[in-house]
Amino acid sequence: MRALLVVNPAATTTSARTRDVLIHALASEMKLEAVTTEYRGHARDLGKQAAESDDIDLVVALGGDGTVNEVVNGLLHRGPDPEGLPRLAVVPGGSTNVFARALGVPNDAVEATGAILDALRDKRERTVGLGLAAGTPGTDDESVPDRWFTFCAAFGFAAGVVGRVEQQRERGKKSTHALYVRQVVRQFIEEQHRGQGMITLERPGQKPVTNLVLSVVCNTAPWTYLGNRPVYGSPGASFDTALDIIGLSSLSSASVARYATQLLTSTPDRGLRGRHALALHDLTDFTLHSKAPLPFQLDGDHLGLRTSVTFTGVRRALRVIV
Structure with a gap:
């Protein structure tokens, strides 16, 4: 087997020691x-090269x-082809x-490497669904x-919070959960000045x-993690379904307090609910x-401002080692 790491x-938690341990472990089992990566987008370029290669069987992403x-966008640059593309393994x-954690991969890099090697020996893999975001025809974002x-x-x-965090990281701040919480508060204060909600959801054959x-x-549950605590925004989301x-239709102080509490106490059976909450399952x-x-x-990457985004849920898009 030939693999690309x-x-x-x-x-944030990647070190030279982690890299060296991972390389040594993988190289003992395969041609590695x-x-x-040296620049933004480099991992995508490497995924694309792997997809176009005739002899790479596996791409392992450490990051x-x-x-x-x-890496996923590079692998799928021509669209999904689960049987024809290299498989993906993730070391957090x-x-x-x-x-990685939603797939059940250990959050420790060394443990995750061992789990991947065990899965390869046992020939364990899973074909997961993914989401695709595109510009909407007839709008400024069409291209x-x-x-x-x-x-x-x-x-x-939520995207505004991610943008604020990225700005802080560019200024040298470490990406911590405390940093995210501070930016949530600042984004909430800014949103209070917007007034009425500006977002409209449109689905074929349904009222907007x-x-x-x-x-x-959401493409899976949990939606995210606060430390070791999983947050289930949409408990029914799954790699086996669409999106x-x-x-929310209100960001009043009372609504934010109510829904923040629901998220912090969410479970695999109970997510957001209430008069101002919208929750829809398995949309294509x-x-x-x-x-x-x-x-x-x-996926935590701020992509600027948009006025319209079209989403597609694609079942069985990519094989992953689990």
């Missing part, structure tokens, strides 16, 4: 090429969710590692390139849902529009 040296997202090296995501997308409030102030698209969406095609440009993010 993609290492993001800037990932290890490449360290956070952003690294995984880039970021601060949250939602995709925006399509982008795959593994676990989550957000349009509006209007005046949303927050929208999150779920959760939304839908579009989110806004009256004004709003922040947009995929």
